Amino acid sequence: MKPAPFAYEAPTTVSEAVDCLASHGEEAKVLAGGQSLVPVLALRLARYEALVDLNRVGELDYVRREGSTMVIGAMTRQATIERDPTLRAAIPVLREATRLIGHPQIRNRGTLGGSVAHGDPAAEYPAVALATDATITVIGPAGPRIIEAADLYDGPMSTTLAEDEILTAVAFPVWCPGSGFAVREMARREGDFATVGVIAGVTLADDRISRAALALFGVGATPMRFRQLEGELLGADFLAVDPTDFGETLAQRLDPPNDVHASTAYRTRVAARLVAEALDAALDTARQETTS
Amino acid sequence: MTGHGRFVEDVVWPDTWHVAFLRSPVARGRIVGLDVEAARALDGVRVVLTAAELNPLVRSWWQTAVGPDAPQPPRRLLAAEDVRWVGEPIAMVLATSRYVAEDALELIELDVEEQPPVIADHLDRWKVEGEVGLVHPELGTNVAAQVPSPDRGMPMGNAALDDVLGTAPHVFDETFHQHRYLCVPMEARGILARWDPYRGRMEIVAATQGAHEVRASTARLLGIDETQVHASAEDVGGGFGQKMYMSTEDHCVVAAAYREECAVRWIEDRNENLVAGGHARTEDMRLQVATDETGRILGIKAHHVEDVGAFPTPGVGSNAKLAAAYLPGPYDIGQYFFSGVATYSNTNGKCAYRGPWMMETVAREQMMDIVAVELGIDPLEFRRHNMITSDRLPFTTSSGMVYETVTPRETLDQVAELIDYEGFRAEQAAARADGRLLGIGLAAYIEGSPGFGVLGAEQVSLRIDYDGKVLASTGSGSHGQSVETTVAQVVADSLGVDYEDVRVVQNDTAASPFGSGTGGSRTAAVFGGAARLAGEKLRRKVLRVAAVALEADPEDLELDLGVVRVKGAPAVALPMAQVAAMAYAGHAAFPPDLEPGLEAAHRIKAPTFMFSNAAHAAVVEVDPGTGQVRVLRYAVSEDCGNMINPMVVEGQIAGGVVQGIGGVFYEHFVYDSTGNPLTTTFMDYLLPTAADVPEIVYGHVVTPSTTPGGFKPVGEGGAIVSPPALINAVRDALRPFGARLTAQPLTPAVLLDIIEGNTR
Numbered sequence A: 001m002k003p004a005p006f007a008y009e010a011p012t013t014v015s016e017a018v019d020c021l022a023s024h025g026e027e028a029k030v031l032a033g034g035q036s037l038v039p040v041l042a043l044r045l046a047r048y049e050a051l052v053d054l055n056r057v058g059e060l061d062y063v064r065r066e067g068s069t070m071v072i073g074a075m076t077r078q079a080t081i082e083r084d085p086t087l088r089a090a091i092p093v094l095r096e097a098t099r100l101i102g103h104p105q106i107r108n109r110g111t112l113g114g115s116v117a118h119g120d121p122a123a124e125y126p127a128v129a130l131a132t133d134a135t136i137t138v139i140g141p142a143g144p145r146i147i148e149a150a151d152l153y154d155g156p157m158s159t160t161l162a163e164d165e166i167l168t169a170v171a172f173p174v175w176c177p178g179s180g181f182a183v184r185e186m187a188r189r190e191g192d193f194a195t196v197g198v199i200a201g202v203t204l205a206d207d208r209i210s211r212a213a214l215a216l217f218g219v220g221a222t223p224m225r226f227r228q229l230e231g232e233l234l235g236a237d238f239l240a241v242d243p244t245d246f247g248e249t250l251a252q253r254l255d256p257p258n259d260v261h262a263s264t265a266y267r268t269r270v271a272a273r274l275v276a277e278a279l280d281a282a283l284d285t286a287r288q289e290t291t292s
Numbered sequence B: 001m002t003g004h005g006r007f008v009e010d011v012v013w014p015d016t017w018h019v020a021f022l023r024s025p026v027a028r029g030r031i032v033g034l035d036v037e038a039a040r041a042l043d044g045v046r047v048v049l050t051a052a053e054l055n056p057l058v059r060s061w062w063q064t065a066v067g068p069d070a071p072q073p074p075r076r077l078l079a080a081e082d083v084r085w086v087g088e089p090i091a092m093v094l095a096t097s098r099y100v101a102e103d104a105l106e107l108i109e110l111d112v113e114e115q116p117p118v119i120a121d122h123l124d125r126w127k128v129e130g131e132v133g134l135v136h137p138e139l140g141t142n143v144a145a146q147v148p149s150p151d152r153g154m155p156m157g158n159a160a161l162d163d164v165l166g167t168a169p170h171v172f173d174e175t176f177h178q179h180r181y182l183c184v185p186m187e188a189r190g191i192l193a194r195w196d197p198y199r200g201r202m203e204i205v206a207a208t209q210g211a212h213e214v215r216a217s218t219a220r221l222l223g224i225d226e227t228q229v230h231a232s233a234e235d236v237g238g239g240f241g242q243k244m245y246m247s248t249e250d251h252c253v254v255a256a257a258y259r260e261e262c263a264v265r266w267i268e269d270r271n272e273n274l275v276a277g278g279h280a281r282t283e284d285m286r287l288q289v290a291t292d293e294t295g296r297i298l299g300i301k302a303h304h305v306e307d308v309g310a311f312p313t314p315g316v317g318s319n320a321k322l323a324a325a326y327l328p329g330p331y332d333i334g335q336y337f338f339s340g341v342a343t344y345s346n347t348n349g350k351c352a353y354r355g356p357w358m359m360e361t362v363a364r365e366q367m368m369d370i371v372a373v374e375l376g377i378d379p380l381e382f383r384r385h386n387m388i389t390s391d392r393l394p395f396t397t398s399s400g401m402v403y404e405t406v407t408p409r410e411t412l413d414q415v416a417e418l419i420d421y422e423g424f425r426a427e428q429a430a431a432r433a434d435g436r437l438l439g440i441g442l443a444a445y446i447e448g449s450p451g452f453g454v455l456g457a458e459q460v461s462l463r464i465d466y467d468g469k470v471l472a473s474t475g476s477g478s479h480g481q482s483v484e485t486t487v488a489q490v491v492a493d494s495l496g497v498d499y500e501d502v503r504v505v506q507n508d509t510a511a512s513p514f515g516s517g518t519g520g521s522r523t524a525a526v527f528g529g530a531a532r533l534a535g536e537k538l539r540r541k542v543l544r545v546a547a548v549a550l551e552a553d554p555e556d557l558e559l560d561l562g563v564v565r566v567k568g569a570p571a572v573a574l575p576m577a578q579v580a581a582m583a584y585a586g587h588a589a590f591p592p593d594l595e596p597g598l599e600a601a602h603r604i605k606a607p608t609f610m611f612s613n614a615a616h617a618a619v620v621e622v623d624p625g626t627g628q629v630r631v632l633r634y635a636v637s638e639d640c641g642n643m644i645n646p647m648v649v650e651g652q653i654a655g656g657v658v659q660g661i662g663g664v665f666y667e668h669f670v671y672d673s674t675g676n677p678l679t680t681t682f683m684d685y686l687l688p689t690a691a692d693v694p695e696i697v698y699g700h701v702v703t704p705s706t707t708p709g710g711f712k713p714v715g716e717g718g719a720i721v722s723p724p725a726l727i728n729a730v731r732d733a734l735r736p737f738g739a740r741l742t743a744q745p746l747t748p749a750v751l752l753d754i755i756e757g758n759t760r
């Protein structure tokens, strides 16, 4: 379990990092918190001629409000997100999801950008980005561009970033008052990647659902949104929604993986329950938000 | 916990060559091509060894505890011509670093023609004999061992038992399955070896439970004298049985050092440890139990099937004989017969794992619950009804074990109280009304510890040198059991010195007496007993020397906290340093029969078997939505005789219980049908974490044994009896769904199937 040889670069600015990455062509890889990349290298599941370490690029470590979004720099540690009071007020689901990532030791090193760029189909952040309609900023030799969360993943651990692009920030829209989110996750042990995970978000206006989002993780090659089903919720009186029914309906559209942790059938059944629970809890929170 | 331990990996010899093994990627097949030339040519590589170079060095290969004549699988250092399990070492690279060694592995060209493997898969298993092929063609059979052994004149049945099974009012028949789960020591395996041909000396530092076994195995392998080998260990981060004997890779390292006349170092990584470190459990047991109308057990017939993998250690890896001896446990079971068969498969070989025979308790204690419920008797009452009570001691079990000082009834009663067994049913009913599934499980056992053969003659030797401080050398091999503390305590007490003044030396063949290391739960009883007697001997010697100095009768002297005093005249005091100075330099005044110096040793002769007992109780909750289990409460009552150190006793139990929680709910080493392992990192082989383990409540019953000090075994029990206690609790929680639950592991998927009525 020792990595194959690689060159190591440690730029201090984003533009240096972009240059570094470009100069090595396809054979270089960005190193963030290393919590996913280092084990992959050590097991020799992948090899790169060079690693471009972003840990000294201070300009990628920030949390700030920009209009109706919270923008978070790629190198912001998961532990920082967990503790940031502004984020907690503006996007409570992010904190709730962060606490389900690994253990404190991992969150102290792991970064938002690393997690989103790595794109593990069972990871929390990609699903939060998808559920909240976040946008991702990346930069390459040709300059910056913005990717919608919905367009970011094209397979398991595979993104639409070009090999010479660096993810610089994720902008999470702050949903309007009257919104509620909930995360529900089944993992074999505390801190494990989700066997099945669900994020539900709703906005209520006059007791009717005016916005809805459902993102599942751990049940497919990428995190998944269910826009058609969400659409069926729009305009409904929240009291008329039967979360259990909804969960069953949604689960019928799944074809989750079969592995040593759980079978397809198991994931499907648990997904139905967790969707119901998450939707119920999100509606509850939204209602409390509107009445308070 | 200080973080200052020093383990084998921390030992740095500047001239060592680092090892990486090329391991078989297939379970069974012919090696049709093996080209190591490119690897040999890589910068930084000293040599790449294959079977052709290494295997001819083997002179003999056996473990002390099984002896030279017991059967062994056809052992080899490196696979030659064919491969027999995924992970089998085929070639060995020696390079300037582990990094370079792994680079070299990628340059080796290996071509294996695959053959269908003999795999005992998890649920459709044991189709082993003759069907697909032979694991070891040399042997002509896949049967590794059988009890009773047909060629040893042992009775092949028990007619009286068959009678009972044919006529008893109630007969129950159930087969239990235990999956493959592993020792997983915190520190993986590791060894450094250096052969110095000019001094004719092999120096070894190993992560081992017993340095003398390392020395002996090395000497046997290479045909050199044991005195030419110096083996020692640093701190050892757990073994749980895996480090009791030298593994194939360990043997390869000493052979490579011998052949290359250099220093060689192999530090196993976690991936290797999971795939190739030695596997455990993986067995079935069928029990047929007859009872009378009142629920008294009249007889038990047991059949045990073990999968021992390809190259088990020690010997052929079967634990059936001990399982047969221990199966009656704390009960009077009447007529009894035990048979077993162990079979080879194309998987990693079986090694010892904390209570290697424990299937007898896992099966028996589940059966106790199943029978009780079928008879409509409470499982606690059913156990009490059949349990051996103190007034029947000494008691000879149906397997011939003689219990003298066990207290199973007392520990069962105590644990029932600790877990609030009486109050639980109301709690359970209330929870069920809320849609929550709670269950309670009990399990009891007698922990047997072997004191026969080489395991039963262990020594502690004590030395007080010039400054009056005490050095205690033992043949033990602490790998996390705090033997450094407990032996020092016993010596301090029996000798009459301060605990701080005793230092324990062990696991070093040059510094400690010959011994079989730490394993089999013997250390407190055997080494503790020897320490006590050695301490008493040395105390008498100290008093004799002091008597010369004080011109007194030794009978009138006492030794306490390192100071000799005249009884009744406390002002006259002689500190140990003065006694020591006199013993070594002032001996001119000694009478002729008084030997100078302050040394004493005692080699104890242990009883063939030593016994302790315990009962465990668990309360669990099963989530009806996901099938996940939480252990809400856990209680243990044990009687390990006099406790040298209650913290150490409870630590041993806690560790074992955590391994039970892991084994029942999380840990599962999975092979697919081609013999390919699927759980090769901690991402997939799940260990319980602190978040999965409840606070454990302990109760102690103290009944001294008849051995010196009154100590009893305690090291393995936690891992032996926690699995059935936990399984019984889950079965109780799922009783409304008619759960039989006779196969582990109890994963959320398995339990959700039962809850939803989807059982296969």
Ligand SMILES: Cc1cc2nc3c(=O)[nH]c(=O)nc-3n(C[C@H](O)[C@H](O)[C@H](O)COP(=O)(O)OP(=O)(O)OC[C@H]3O[C@@H](n4cnc5c(N)ncnc54)[C@H](O)[C@@H]3O)c2cc1C
Pocket (backbone or CB within 6 Å): A029, A030, A031, A032, A033, A034, A035, A036, A037, A038, A054, A074, A075, A100, A101, A102, A103, A106, A109, A110, A111, A112, A113, A114, A115, A117, A118, A120, A122, A123, A124, A125, A165, A166, A167, A168, A191, A192, A193, A194
């Ligand atoms: C024991 C353990 C448990 C874990 N449990 C969970 C869990 O429950 N949920 C979960 O979501 N995660 C979990 N993780 C993973 C953890 O969250 C990782 O930190 C995260 O997935 C990757 O973040 P990182 O900063 O460590 O990235 P790295 O490991 O450094 O990089 C990961 C990948 O992303 C790329 N990358 C990183 N940053 C950028 C960037 N700015 N631009 C472009 N590419 C980039 C890298 O090149 C690499 O391919 C766990 C990890 C461990 C070790």
